[in-house]
Amino acid sequence: MKTIAQFAIGYEQLLDAEGRACGDLPPFANDADAMRRMYSMMVLCRLFDTKAINLQRTGRLGTYAPCTGHEATHVAVGAAMRPEDVLCPVYREYGTQIWRGVTLTEILTYWAGDERGTDFAGPREDFPWCVPIGSQTPHAAGVAMAFKMRRQPRCAVAYIGDGGTSQGAFHEAINLAGAHRLPVVFVVVNNGWAISVPVAQQTAAQTFAQKGLGNGVPGVQCDGNDILAVRKVMEDALERARSGEGPTVVEAVTYRLSDHTTADDASRYRPQGELDAAWQREPLLRTRRFMEQRGFWDESREAALRADCVAQIEAAVHGYQNRPAADTDHMFDHLFAHPPAALGEQMLTARQYGKTGSH
Amino acid sequence: MPRVTLVEGINLALARALADDPDVVLIGEDIGVNGGVFRATAGLQQRFGALRVQDTPLAEGLIGGMAVGMASQGLKVVAEIQFMGFLYPALDQIANHMARMRNRTRGRLTCPVVMRMPHGGGIHAPEHHSESLEVLLAHHAGLRVLCPSSPARAYGLLLAAIRDPDPVMFLEPTRLYRLAKQDVLDDGRALPLDEAVVLREGDDVTLVTWGAMVHDTLRAADELMNEKISCEVIDLSSLSPIDHDTILESVGHTGRLVIVHEAARNAGLGAEIAATVAEKALYDLLAPVVRVTGYDTVMPYFAMERSYILSVARIVDAAKQTLQG
Incomplete structure (x- = not known):
């Protein structure tokens, strides 16, 4: 039998776990301001995560999905995108969202069970968080279809997790994007675990990057804890998409250093040794070391950054806790542009019995 | 045109x-x-x-x-x-x-x-x-x-x-x-949303239906008219939201209601209509509401289709049922 098609998956890593450069560095890696901006966002995410978990533990926030460990991937994707692009997130990619203008107050408001958190003041066309796993990927393909139809030089970016790649919607979306060469990038954040199910039980595939190949879409894997590699790979994929060459599947290999959510206890299913080893590869320290080696960063900048992040977070928490209360009309106000008349009666009933339900 | x-x-x-x-x-x-x-x-x-x-x-x-x-x-x-x-x-x-x-x-x-x-x-x-x-x-x-x-x-x-x-x-x-x-005049004019349509006015029984069953229901109304039973036929048209006002007004006039739908009975829209009439117009009713619906079976393969899809005869019988004692 002869071979009629061959495929390969590339792997990109530019920083090792010690923060040493291990490849040809892209220009932004030598730009002190660019690097400081990305690192600052990673630290903000890490500190915000800690705060949000504390708020949940003390009864001041609902269930929250932490992002600790994913900061390099999330921030790099945000930095690689243009403001006019559209993001279709899952629910823990805060680094990308904050980069694009979603506020910490909005994130907290969402996890407090308040729809107003998804009315982003910043990226007005970005999608809200998507809880039904995988269902956001066709949205990105549809957004990209609109860009293509209108000949706009814009891209859509969809996030999905390693578990999410098992959903049919993911493959359907990639397939459409490939068939129409749509300007979209699918970012598979492989953090090792889909709640309690490890990658080995999710798929026999060697990589998630290759999940596009069956649909004619190229894939590339990168070290998701290496902010230089993720940004480089994303910039390449976005450039490819923007220039009409079609979609890419980007797999970022990282690790979920937290529980799945605050309602989860990963110690029930995840070996402690694996978690300890993953902390040795976490993304913040290696980025800081890289910057210190280049003279971009020092202890005083670190201290100033952390103080600034704490102030930002405290201000956001204050804004969140002091947001105006929502009345029961909140449930009815945005169902339709032109609400059916019959809803009016139910709206009056809700006003009468607001906050009287059992819980 | x-x-x-x-x-x-x-x-x-x-x-x-x-x-x-x-x-x-x-x-x-x-x-x-x-x-x-x-x-x-x-x-x-x-x-x-x-x-x-x-x-x-x-x-x-x-x-x-x-x-x-x-x-x-x-x-x-x-x-x-x-x-x-x-x-x-x-x-x-x-x-x-x-x-x-x-x-x-x-x-x-x-x-x-x-x-x-x-x-x-x-x-x-x-x-x-x-x-x-x-x-x-x-x-x-x-x-x-x-x-x-x-x-x-x-x-x-x-x-x-x-x-x-x-x-x-x-x-x-x-x-x-x-x-x-x-x-059909291709004049670009849209019909209003959220409204049911009274296709035929009548005095004795209100027949509410939609889609393909509108035609069978109109035929049933013809047959009933031959027996001096006057039916008001409503094409629901908007299945959500339901225009309950139009139905209630009709039932207020006729006092009798038959709901006809091809879909299965269990938790069907007929139940929603009947419940609303019970809530808001029970004392207008002169007879129990009757539903003429598909059976709570799987939609059969087409060899049995004519036995599943409800007939004019079933609609006629249901309307007469509301007029008996």
Whole structure:
């Protein structure tokens, strides 16, 4: 039998776990301001995560999905995108969202069970968080279809997790994007675990990057804890998409250093040794070391950054806790542009019995 | 004024919408060169191009999902689900995203999408091609569900659906696609949403129905008139929201109500109508409400189709039942 098609998956890593450069560095890696901006966002995410978990533990926030460990991937994707692009997130990619203008107050408001958190003041066309796993990927393909139809030089970016790649919607979306060469990038954040199910039980595939190949879409894997590699790979994929060459599947290999959510206890299913080893590869320290080696960063900048992040977070928490209360009309106000008349009666009933339900 | 079938009325409305508004886009399986398996989109790709009348990959969930994405960018997507039995994979997108995008983003993102799909049986089609699944759609807040009963109503309601800024599920009675022709003026005028239509005024019994059963119900009303029983026939037309006021007004006049639907009885829309009449007009009733519906069985293969789909005789008997003692 002869071979009629061959495929390969590339792997990109530019920083090792010690923060040493291990490849040809892209220009932004030598730009002190660019690097400081990305690192600052990673630290903000890490500190915000800690705060949000504390708020949940003390009864001041609902269930929250932490992002600790994913900061390099999330921030790099945000930095690689243009403001006019559209993001279709899952629910823990805060680094990308904050980069694009979603506020910490909005994130907290969402996890407090308040729809107003998804009315982003910043990226007005970005999608809200998507809880039904995988269902956001066709949205990105549809957004990209609109860009293509209108000949706009814009891209859509969809996030999905390693578990999410098992959903049919993911493959359907990639397939459409490939068939129409749509300007979209699918970012598979492989953090090792889909709640309690490890990658080995999710798929026999060697990589998630290759999940596009069956649909004619190229894939590339990168070290998701290496902010230089993720940004480089994303910039390449976005450039490819923007220039009409079609979609890419980007797999970022990282690790979920937290529980799945605050309602989860990963110690029930995840070996402690694996978690300890993953902390040795976490993304913040290696980025800081890289910057210190280049003279971009020092202890005083670190201290100033952390103080600034704490102030930002405290201000956001204050804004969140002091947001105006929502009345029961909140449930009815945005169902339709032109609400059916019959809803009016139910709206009056809700006003009468607001906050009287059992819980 | 052209005399057209219901499916031709749909084609006219789609062509009008495509010509009037550059943001209108049609997507679906086999809707392009082939013009749709029922020919609803015949000639439209040739006229408007392969991007505005798009053949999609064969995946209904994708059709729902890409429609959400396209609509979020302001495109007005008219998607075709080839048969209602293939709706299920798209329900995730319809229920979890399309229906609630406006609400969950406080109006920031919206879904001006029309999902067109054949509804009901009666054309000897293979299994999964003859379903009446309106309740699956009507149960979801944020959706409108329409079901026209004639070429002119199909034309006007489809234009209204496409122009509405929110998602509309548009159920097309398969049996009526080519049953009869009607003069339809292609004037671009939409019919009002959220309204039932009194097709025939009467004094003794109110018959409420929709879709293909409108025709059988009108025939039943003819037969009953021969026996001096005067029926008021209401085409529900809007399956969500239901225009209860029109029904209540009629029942206030006749005192008797028969609800006719091809869909199965259990948790069907007939129950919703009957319950509302019980809540708001019980003392207007001179007889118990009667439902004439499909059976709580699987929609049978077509060899048994004529025994499943309700007959004029059943409707006539039900109406008479309300007049007995």
